[in-house]
Amino acid sequence: MDETIGDSGYTLEDLSAYLDRGRTPRIADIETDAEARAVLSSLERFGALSRELVERETEPVTPGWFDAVMRDVTRELRAGRDIPLAAPDERVEVVITEGAIRELIREAGDAVPGVLVGRTTIDGVTDELGAEVSVHVTISVVFGRPLADAARAVREAVTHALSVHTALRVGAVDVVVDNIHTADVSPSVEGER
Amino acid sequence: MTELGGAPDEVLAVRAADGDAQAFGTLVRRHAPFLIAFATRLTGSRSDADDCVQDALITAWEKLPDLEDPSKVRAWLTTIVSRNATTKMRSRRPADPIDDIEIESAEPGPERSAIASSQLDALNAALKTLTPEQRSVWVLKEVGGNSYEEIAEQVGASVATVRGRLARARQALLERMEEWR
């Protein structure tokens, strides 16, 4: 391990650390030595083979395994705060959770062709019925769909959904396109990146 | 329901952070196969790997709102799995046999290539000649993509020790692969 590799003047431990630094900054004595370069390229190849070994061993998860994970996950649906929805009389309180409102916004935006909603944020929520809020939504649009058009359609859909299903007064609805995606042809299978 | 199969990781991660269970499920289907294979390679046991990955995914659901760069969700998941796997390995009593045979006896299914690559098999065999500590740091680095600092924290050693172990693992692999050429 203390032997230097070729005529580079560097040991294998040095080359190992150099490799892990991404071979930068470039060390000429290493890069111009044939044996040192051969060692580095072998090590890079072993790394790639290792990743391939693991890829070779991937297989889709079984429905039972999947369900066991999701059962624990969906137990807590990230409800957030209770937001007043209606007040039919004094003994009855009707509220809607922040989580439900977020899902409403997501579904309204998803229903617009070519759009996938990303993050939803609601500002201005209070304990009062009919608070005025502003909504911020990020979306991903399918490649080829005019962006401003998609954003406008999402703004309208979200405003409509909130006015029908909540008591909130919707001020501004900010829609930001922060992603483009390609149309999906087949469902997600196996370990795709 | 919205078809999420083609959604980028970043979109799925922010939706899941906001509470979309379906988006989280899509992330699980997409990444769990790799995570399980990675954990199996690391721990040497498929059932330990299953536990590590299930726990990691439940943690991930809780902590997703804290993930600053949603596009890195796969690397983030890998780190959580690494942590669980190294913890599990450290808590094994020395007498517990690590069942490497579990990896070898995976039957190639009809959908797998009938011709196994001799290079892959050679590396597979070479990896078995490493000590468990060397194999761990190798897998954590080359397959898990962890930094020296991350590996050091996970295996409970210093960065210098990790660097040394990795170099010795590489030395051993070079020698084995050279012998068998």
Add this chain to the structure above:
Amino acid sequence: MSAQPEVVAQAVDDLVRTVAGVEDLYSARPLLARAARRLVAEDEPLTLVQSRGGVLEVTVSIAVAVDGDAAADIAAAAAEAAHNAVTGAFLPEAADARVRVRVSRVITNDPMPPVTDATSTTH
């Protein structure tokens, strides 16, 4: 004679489920209490019934499927059903019972899923 809160809670569960537009019920307990209890009692009613200072407090958590109806209207109908279930138990506290309906999920109309969709997820 007073009925157990659990019996009342079960009555609320059953009656609220019959309301048009109520798709599902969720546990009305706060999360921490839920996590601890799930190890003990899997068959508990989902509705939470508590007696505070002689007044019954009933909390129901629902998912609504909207199809033209507003979520608030379905929730109000659920509140009325909950109140009926409570007064039906003939408890002295029932008349002044306070009912809280929490809409935890709003399910809007789904378009037909594509034929090739194999990613059926459980909810």
